Structure formats: C-alpha cells, structure tokens
Amino acid sequence: MADDAAPNTGLQHDIVREVYRRFGEGEFRFQATIDGMPTLWVEAGRILDVLKFLKSEVQRPYRMLFDLTAIDERVRKHRDGQPASDFTVVYHLLSIDRCNAKELAGGDIRLKVGLVGEKPECPSCISIFKNANWYEREAWDLFGVVFTGHPNLRRILLPPRWEGHPGRKDYPARATEFDPFLLDQMRQDLDQEALLFKPEEWGMQRSSGDVDFMFLNLGPNHPSAHGAFRIVLQLDGEEIVDCVPDIGYHHRGAEKMAERQSWHTFIPYTDRIDYLGGVMNNLPYVMNVEKLAGITVPDRVKTIRVMMSEFFRITSHLLFYGTYCQDVGAMSPVFFMFVDRQKAYDVIEAVTGFRMHPAWFRIGGLAHDLPNGWERKVKEFIDWLRPRMDEYEKAALKNAVLVTRSKGVAAYDAAEAQEWGVTGPGLRAAGVNFDYRKARPYSGYENFDFEVPLADVSDVYTRGCLRAEEIRQSLRIIEQCMNNMPAGPFKADHPLTCPPPKERALHDIETLITHFLGVSWGPIMPPGESTTIIEATKGLNSYYSVADGSTTSYRTRIRTPSFAHLQQIPAAINGHMIPDLIAYIASIDFVMADVDR
Template sequence: MKKNINNNINTIKLKQIIHENPLILEQLFNEFDKQEFFVQSSLIDYPIIWINKCKLLNIIRFLKKVQQPYNMLYDLHGIDERTRKVKKNMIQCDFSVFYHFLSIERNHDIILKVPLFTKDLKIKSISNIFCNANWYERETWEMFGIIFLGHNHLSRIIMPDYWEGHPLRKDYPARATEFQNFYLNEHKEKQSMNSLKFQPEKWGMQKSDKDSDYMFLNLGPNHPSSHGAFRIILQLKGEKIIDCVPDIGYHHRGVEKMAERQTWHSFIPYTDRVEYLGGCMNEMPYILSLEKIAGIVVSDRVKFIRVMLSELFRINSHLLYLSTFIQDVGGMTPVFLAFTDRQKIYDLIEFITGARMHPAWFRIGGVAKDLPKKWECYLKEIISWIPKRLNYYIRTSLKNDILISRSKNVACYNLQEALNWGITGASLRATGINFDLRKQRPYSGYEYFDFEVPVGNGISDCYTRVMLRVEEIFESIKILQQCLKNMPEGPIKTDHPLTTPPIKDKVFSHIETLITHFLQVSWGTIMPIGESLQMVEATKGINSYYVISDGGNMSYRTRIRTPSFAHLQQIPSVINGSTLTDLITYLGSIDFVMSDVDR
C-alpha cells in the first residue's frame, strides 16, 4: 500500500488540497505517518483520502474524537474498480470501500477510501464505532461480496436470502434480457416463502423467559401504518415492545445498477422515482453533480426555476406527511382536505412541466422548457391558499389535546443519538441543531433567498418533528414569494457543448448542433473523467448522488444516499420499551417512503 502511495502521489495537487482543507489534513498528518495517506483529486468539495485497511479503525476513531469531530457516518458503500479504464490519481485495486463522514461543527466532510483485492475481500467492521454502519455494511456485502469482519449479523438486507450473486459487481448482468428465462415452480415458490419466515434466534431474541412467553407480531409488509411495503417484526410482552427488527427490500428495483446502463440523460426519469414524493427535488443532486463534472454553469433563471419546483414538491410532500400523521393518531378529516391542497400544487407543476409526480424536467445545463405564460397566477393562488389551510390544520388537529398527548415526549432522542444513526433533515433539527444545507452549503441559488430554518428545543419527539415541518412549509411559501417577485430573465439552457439536449434554436439552424443533438440523445453525452458529489436538503433529509465518470456515455458508478434508509435503521433504539401504539405514532413521525429506502 505504502509503495503505491509513494509512487502515485501528486505533490502539486496534494499541496492544493492541503491548502483548501488545512485543518483536518494537518491533524491527520500530525497524528499518523503522512506517507500512509494518498489524497485523491476530484470535483468534490472536500478531501478524498486513500488509506490502508489496517489503519482504518484507528483513523476513524481519531476523526470521531478530534476537536470539532466528524461524528456522523453519512454514507458507506463500495465500488467495483476492476473495469475502470482510467485509474490515474487513485490506488490500484479491484474493489474499494468508501466512508463518508460529516462534521456538523466544522460544516465539513471527509471521505476515506480503502483499496481491496479480489483474493482478500475482507475489512474490519466499524459498527462498534458508528452504529448506523450496520445496515450500510450489510448492503455493501450483499452488493459486492465484501466481508466485514466483526459484524454481528452480516446477512442479506435488500435481496431475498436465497439470492445468488452480488448485483453491483461489474460482471453481474444489468438487463433482464441477459438472464436465463425465469420459471416459477413449486420448489422456487417454497424457497421464496421460507425466506420470509422469521427466526428469532438468528437475531438474538428469546421466545420466552422464566416468567412468560413472548409474542412475535408481523406489522406489514402490507399495513396502512407501515407506510409502504415495509415489515417490522415485533417481540412483545403484552403491549410492550421488547425488541423489533425492521425488514426492508420489498420495493427494491436496483436503480443504482440501472444507472450503469442508462445514458447520463436517459437516467433523469429514474431519479424522480427514487423518492417519488420529491419529484424534481430528486433530480437536483444528480443534475448538479453532472454539471460539476462537465463544468457547466447555469443562469440565475434556471437556478430560480429549479428552486421553485423543488419547494413546491417540498410543500406537497410535507402536506402528505402531516395529514397521514394525523390519520395515524386517529384524525380522519385532514387527509382528505390536504389532498385538495396538494391537487392545487400538482396543477401548477403540470402546467409548468406537463407532468405531475414525475416530471423528469431538469436537464444537464438547464431545464426542459421555459415557464409558460400565466404561471404567476397559479403560484399566487397557492401562496394565498396554503397558509390559511395550514393554520386551519394547526387549530383543529395539531393543537388537539388527544394528538398532543399521543405524540409529545413519545419516541424521543437527543442530538448525539441522531448523529450516531445518521439522522438528517427536520428529524435532526428537532434536536436543537441548526443544520440545513440550503443555508450551510447553498446550492442552485438558495443563497439568494431569505428564509429561516425552524429548529427544535433539544429533544426530538414525534410532536416536535411534526410541528417543524409545518413551520418549514411556511418558510417554503416565503421562498416561493421571492421566486414570484424576483424571477430573473435569462436563458433556460446554457450554451455549452455538453448541455443535453442542446439549445433548440441552434438545433434547427446549425447542422453541427443537430448532429450533436442526435448523438447525445441516442448514444448519450460523453462526460469528462471525474468523480463528483452533490448533497441537497430533500423533503425527508439529506439526499446525495456520488457519480463517477470514466469518460463514457454512462455512469461508471452512481451511489444514491437517501435519508429514509438511515432513519428506519434507528427504529429499535428509539422504540424498544415503548408500547405498540407509540410505534404507530413514531412511524408516522419519521416521514419516510419505501422507494427512498430500497432504491
């Protein structure tokens, strides 16, 4: 490892990265041998450091205890490096595992990469240091076959137990037509049904103690209060939850694998469906990461339009969340009223984009079309309508004594617990920390907007999480008012060779641009070589796309980090010891959607 580092290190680039990130790299180099690190250059705004796997635990413990610590494991996953054509400025290896850490106090991140080889795909688990590494390591083992030594339950998490192979390896087929024909016979059906049986002993659960027998209850995967195809297995003593196991994977579609066979442009519609309530907001991190790689800078008009669509989807998602939460605790009427409100917003989205839930409307270098005439009339109606309805919901439901008694001081956790589990968004801010990427790391022109970030008072409970999202809707209305008042003039597409598709007027008048349009749409845009990452403050927390281009027309690796995956992993630590009714309230307060979990 050390020999590779010494041979590959780019001294000029290293000096530049140290200059841009002086504190943490200086601290690492002072604590450990500088020669143990290889700093990779990328288009990401913070350092990527390759390390030897033998040093992994010591370096992570150091990052967690250093002053202004990197105390959130934001993401952990793998990359199959074997078919990568361009391996300059990186360590030679067959596979790699990357660890993305976030420091709230520094407002800074760091990525550690560990090189691995096919003959030794083993690395130590960090689940004893960061508890949320548990699911991430299971997913990485499942998708790549990388073994995490010391993990207490390294088993499949998304695919069925009987599944063969590791889907995100490059030698695993990416299209259904590459598989043999599937036939369902009695053996396969029996195998599938057996895989769903829950064996408590495998999870360290006892069926009884000296005083009584425990009851095991399946909640889901088809239950209205599980909010999607999600199963949670409960170990009960009476109505008290002794332990529970969240069971995911029923919604899995393999979208990260799909990214490796779709062109950069044709993958955009898939992003809408990763978290299908967020619509255009899910296109934002993907598009922005590609624009970093391509070196594209869009106009202020494009930025404002993207912000406006994102905030409309934020309000729509929050309205569904609020109304279904009220329904979960016993109030039926608001969910019907809120769908009327959401319809008004969808009418505007459809008027602008031509679609409703899945517009696929952002483009590399701009948006699909300019705003239509009279869009302001629709937006003015929404700005006038929503606050009055919100105040009605607050007055009639959210200040109802029964709802308050069922949600206040229920399913509580503090800041440290939230960081340990990788919790982001309003659920993190409910613990009293002011961390919203739209303010801390403005993107797409959010720095131009004046709005506040609602923050809780120190403990995140169900009621606080709900009320913060109510306040967030009011702040989103402020942003929409500014979009209405200050929408700039300018082009809706950048005049750049990698803008996809190119500006339409030039397609009609320039043969070269017409050819470019044909090639980009049919064969795909050729993106420059590079790695890029964009994080956004999505409806349910921080969402990000980590994109690797190998200089082709498709992604070499697209890692989609979603907030709901982390949030569901936290459930047992919060709800164990509570009652079954508290669990229903807690699930409603998380604000998750299963497409965001399984991807």
C-alpha cells in the same frame, strides 16, 4: 504546513493536515476529486483507527457516518493516482460543526479502502458508528465485501436465497441477459421458508424466566407501514421489547440502472427514488453531473429549480401532515390536505407538463422555460395555502388527543440523531441547527430569506410541528422566486448541456449533430468523481458519481435519508407500546422507494 500547499497533496484542507499530524503523511494517499472533497486512501488495517480519530479526537469531530458504499474497480479505465484495487470501500463522514463554519472542505471527508480478491475483507466499524450496520450489510449484499466483526452480515435489499452480488460489474444489468425465470413449487416453498423470522438469528430469546415473548409481524403490506415495509416486534404484552425492521421489498436496482442508462436518460429514474419528491430528486443528480461536466447554469435556471423544488417539499409535507394525523386517530385532515396537494400539482403541471414525476430538470438547465401566466398560478396557490395552514394548526397540532398521543413518544436527542445518521426535520427537532440550504447553499439558496425551524427534543409531536412550519417557509421562498425571477436563458451554453436548445439545433448543423448524439447516444463525461448533497423533502439526499470517460456512469451511489431513518427505529421505540410505534413510523416521513432504491 502552509494553506497554499499544492492542491494534489491535500494540505490545503485543515482536516487532512490534522490526520497527517496524527498518523503521518506516509500512511495515506490523497486523491484530488472534482467536488473538492478531501479524499484519503487508507490501508484496511488502519481504517478503524482513522475513523475513531475523526469521530472522537479531532476538534469539531465528524460525528456522523453519512454514507458507506463500495465500488467494483476491476474494469475501470481511468484511475490516475489511485492505488490498485479490485474493490473499494468508500466512507463519507460529515461534521455538522464544520459545515456551519463554511470551511473549505464543507464539513465532509471521504475515506477509501482498497481491497483485492474475489472475497474482499474489511474490518467492520459498527463499534465506532452504530449506523454502519445497514450500510455494511448493503455493501456485502450488492458487492460481496465481507466486513469482519459484523454481528449479522446477511442480505438486506435482496431476498435471503439470492445468488451473487448484483453491484459487481460481471453481474448482468438487464433482464434479457438472464435465463428465463422459473418459479416451481419447490423453489416457492424454499423462498417462503427463508422468509420465516427466527428470533435466535437476531439475538432474541423466545422467553425469559416465566415470561414468553410474542413475535408480531407488522407489514409488509403497504397500508400498515407506509409502504412495503416489514417490522417484526418482540412483545411482552403490548410493550415492545425489541424489533427488527426488514426492508428490500421495493428494491429495483436503481444504482445498477445508472450503469446502463446514459447520463441524460437516467434523469426520469431519479424521480422514482423518493416518489413524493418529484424534481427535488432530479436536483442533486443533475447538479452532480454538471460538476463533472464543468457546466455553470444561468441564474434563471437556479431560481426556477429552487421554486419547483420547494413546491415538491410542500406536496410531500402535506401528505406527511395528513397521514401523520390519521395515524394518531384524526380522519379529517388527510382529506383536506389532499385537496391542497392537488392545487399544488395544478401549478406543477402548468409549469412542467406533468404532476408527480415531471423529470423536468436537465443537465445544464430545464426541459423548457416557464409558461406565460405562471406568476398568477403561483400567487393563487400561495394565497390559498397560507390561511389553510393556520386552520390545520388549530384542528390538528393543537388538538388535545394528538398532543397527548405524540408528546414524549420515540424521543431522541442530538447525539443520538447524529449517531444514527438522522437528517432533515428529525435532526432539527433535536435542536441541531443544520439545514443544508443555509449551511452549504446551492442553486442560489444564499439569496433567499427564510427561517430554519428548530425544537429541543425530537419526538413524534415536534417532528410534526417542524414540518408544518417548513411548509410556511417554503411558501416564503416560492414567493421570493415569483417576485425576483431573473431574466435569461433556461439552459447553459455548454457543449455537454443535454439536449442543446432546439432553436439552435434547427439553425446550424453542428448543434444538430450534438443534439442527435446527446439524445440517442448520450453526452460523454470526462473521468472524475463528485458528490452533491441537497436538503431534500425528508433529509439530506446525495449522489456520488464516478465517470470513466463514457456515455454512462461507472458508479452512481444514491444516499437517501429514509434508509438511515428506518435503521434507528429499534433504538427509539424499544420500551414503548404498539400504538406508539404507529405514531413514530408516521413521524419519520419515509417512502420505501427512498429506502430500497
């Protein structure tokens, strides 16, 4: 099979040829996508065999189930070359070895299973990928896909008594389409009753032999668990026998919102996913839409995007640093780090006009160019923070109490990290040299000189140390942006850039009309599918967009790192003490908006 085979057969991809050799080409249908990721349609009855093969039998296997989601296909207009289906389950697998090898497919493969009927069924793959548990529960919760063989298929983002599956196209997207909400005493009592934790439903025993277990609720009040997050602990004394993380208290239907907002007006919503990530959240979304539109942004835009994204990596890591120290007993660092975050926000505000949620990136460019004097503000911040990082290391990371409280706690190795879908510092702390900015550079990251901090075993202590070093590396990147900022426009010269440059809109009627339609109605994206992944503040963040030739997205999937990281909690903390859980939660570095979306 030649490497130069026709692109619509998939034979140009090594992994597709391997799959065809093992199962036969007739078992699959290849789908060409805008992002170039190999995409294969598989029958529901063969999906488990294919997943096992990709995870365990191929050379350089796909050890990570990166994402699993569903699509309601019933009103989609443009499905050229795709099998007929009412619903589609989408599997995104990631091979870190293939990513680092710079292969054509980028280390990713997308599998699709077409399902029919109002109650579609698909085999559960939990026996192959442990982290499929939450992803399958989410797909059932929002789309009604029944995963046969799932041990506990129940609501995960929505309340237990919620009716219907909101991800479906026949489910309203706006509150004005619902009947008025009434909460009488009976309904309130039933909702409260449904929230009671029943250990037997989770396979737990209330007692064993002569031991009676205690069940303790941690959360969902914000201060106790870094957000509106609840975790129920099964305790033998102070030892955690088992635990159940409970999420969904912050769910706002962000993916559903993307179906009613234009491609342009959805940008501010992305800021609120990881609400500490600012423009870092804009980046994968706008880059993905630019793929769909065929827009290539100028080098100046790429460099500015990198600089501002690294600023938000620093502000996010600083908040982590302070609260991490606080949760193991140190009070002073959090106050010092808030001072430094404010200095970073001063620079961000001077450049974008806003602080935490600038929503400053645009389809095809930026909201405006860098202001006069930006270099001075950036240099002042770099000169301020570098010596402060050395002081923090002495006061915090070399503090004997912090070291004793965090070393060896909630440790896991590289295999466990990939099994649970861990990315970012938590993965690199386990010794996996995988940073998407290096493995699959985007937005010009290949032009920057920086190191990827690594450790041997990911425990509470090493996860803190790595993020501290990442701040230093971000300062290196920002300094290189400052010293090597390209000249040129801050927007691409493309008809789907939104909005077009104002000076041109005020000059000729054609651009004025495009500006009016792009802002009031929204740009129309050609039909297609694409995924864009970035190394966000907390791990890998991706947007999977399905365009159907409309001003709005047909389906937008937001894969966040925090969702995967919280699912791993029981595997890492069972057998530890309650104070260890507090330290572990701090070391994960999550926000609940990033989990619940």
